[in-house]
Amino acid sequence: MSPTRCRGGSNGLAMHGWSTGRPPWSGSWCATTCRPDRGDREMNHRQARRKTDLATAAWTRAVRVVHVWPGVPAPPKTARVLSRPPTLGGLLLLLALSACGQQTRMLPDAGNIDTKLAFSCRYEADASPAPDPELQQIFEYARFMQKNNLLDPQASANVEIARLYRIAAAHGHIKANYNLQNGLRRGDFDGSVIGVLDLNDQLIAAQAPAGYYLLGVYVNSGFGYSANDELALRYFRKAADLGNPQAQYYVGDKLTWLGPDHPAFPIGWQMYRCAAEQGHAKAAGEYATYLNDKDRGQALKYYQLAVKAGNDIAANALRKSFLAPGSGDLNDLGLAYDAERSRRYKIISKTLGDWSYRQPTVPDIDDIVPLPPAPLPAWDGKIQWLRDHEAGVAPPAPSEERLRALAEAKLLDPATGLPDEARRAR
Known part of the structure; x- marks a missing residue:
């Protein structure tokens, strides 16, 4: 075997x-x-x-x-x-x-x-x-709890997270x-x-x-x-x-x-x-690297996609690319020197690296560092993900009444989300 x-x-x-x-x-x-x-x-x-x-x-x-x-x-x-x-x-x-x-x-x-x-x-x-929107609400609340239970895991929080996931999973x-x-x-x-x-x-x-x-x-x-x-x-x-x-x-x-x-x-x-x-961050970054010496325009596009998906290495690669025009090395994507674009990618790369355990993404990347020749907009130095994280606003919590109804509909114990063996045996 x-x-x-x-x-x-x-x-x-x-x-x-x-x-x-x-x-x-x-x-x-x-x-x-x-x-x-x-x-x-x-x-x-x-x-x-x-x-x-x-x-x-x-x-x-x-x-x-x-x-x-x-x-x-x-x-x-x-x-x-x-x-x-x-x-x-x-x-x-x-x-x-x-x-x-x-x-x-x-x-x-x-x-x-x-x-x-x-x-x-x-x-x-x-x-x-x-x-289903109701199931999505349960999932999002459970995921919020789970991400906030990573650094100092509490067993009681895990019990509640599992209950919510079980109820939503039972409904598909x-x-x-x-x-x-x-x-x-x-x-x-x-x-x-x-x-x-x-x-x-x-x-x-x-x-x-x-x-x-x-x-x-x-x-x-x-x-x-x-x-x-x-x-x-x-x-x-x-x-x-x-x-x-x-x-x-x-x-x-x-x-x-x-x-x-x-x-x-x-x-x-x-x-x-x-x-x-x-949105697979590693795939986008590695595909961009593969395209480096084949199609710089496409390589630039996929590096940007990688950053959007949360790839800090891709952000650092773009940082270097705006400082390396005409160098002929792997950092050269045929871009004009641009210290401000490089600075912004450096900040983004550090943010993504510092918070990697939370799997941050940058869906607003094109509002922060649009690819040239688009002009750079004003920016306060924070990605939207970090603003949301610092605000700490939880998604709406599902109601206990609806959780109980959903659990009972699948013969689950509403307190745990586990199968209610007594009811199933009837």
Whole structure:
């Protein structure tokens, strides 16, 4: 049986504006039971690729699975899970144990993933219905509470956050479901591994792209399922094709590392671009860097998109670009010297870096530093996100009466959002 894959560090794949903590495969998943592989598989492949030609063959094998080329045998459709649904008192241990269970759990069929090499850009927003306004209010209030509970986490606040997410998720709110899964995996909320998988089954049943992305994360890391890299890649590709920007970035990264001589290389950059256009900060920044020596005008556009999405590195790159006309180096985007534009990007970069744990964005970037030749407007030195944060104004709180009604409609305990077993047994 494959060992659990434990990942560490930030990879920028947390769903922007949805999750407020560590990425889905944070190092907190690692434990010693079952001796999980504590290395980062992707980084190991990259290092090996630089040292030996053998890695080229390994990446080629991976991309065949990503594209599900005809003739590639389908992996098994079942995977092992834990024998019983435990609580999260010992979640860190159980995440490692999840590859050692005895029961089987059916996985969604990966055989219907598009077999063509080409990628057609789709946006996740187009694949998901607009949320009900009442459920959106519950979600926004829960997310506000969650972001304000990061530096000094309070257990009582987490109980309330989980309750709100559970009620909204039970009524089909996709982002509430996603954030609830993340909180359960991190151990912020009480629940079970099987409970996380059941929540994700709801996303997949709704054909939500995020559901396939999370399934790829779980299968890749051995969370609740036996670790299976090839099957995980199929799910990541499915999510990318449906429009999930995190999956587009992940698969795009795999393909671009194959090198410019590989036929899948341009497909990878198409995925980066699609993710960038959806507000994926890292994808936008890396795609802009790729365009540096190819199309400076487009590179400038995607650097600006990256800053808008909250990429402090992209803001710093633009800061340098307005100080480096004619230098011929990577900072040269063919721009005229402009000390004031450079100063503004420097302030923005510092703000984004200082507050990175809150995932700030700069939707007002074009009102602060519009791209030339547009003139610079007056600016007080603060992005709108920082003004809103300093004001500390909470979104409207949902009424307890409506929360109770929504909970009871789904046979949930209104006090916790958990299933009301007594009512369900009637």
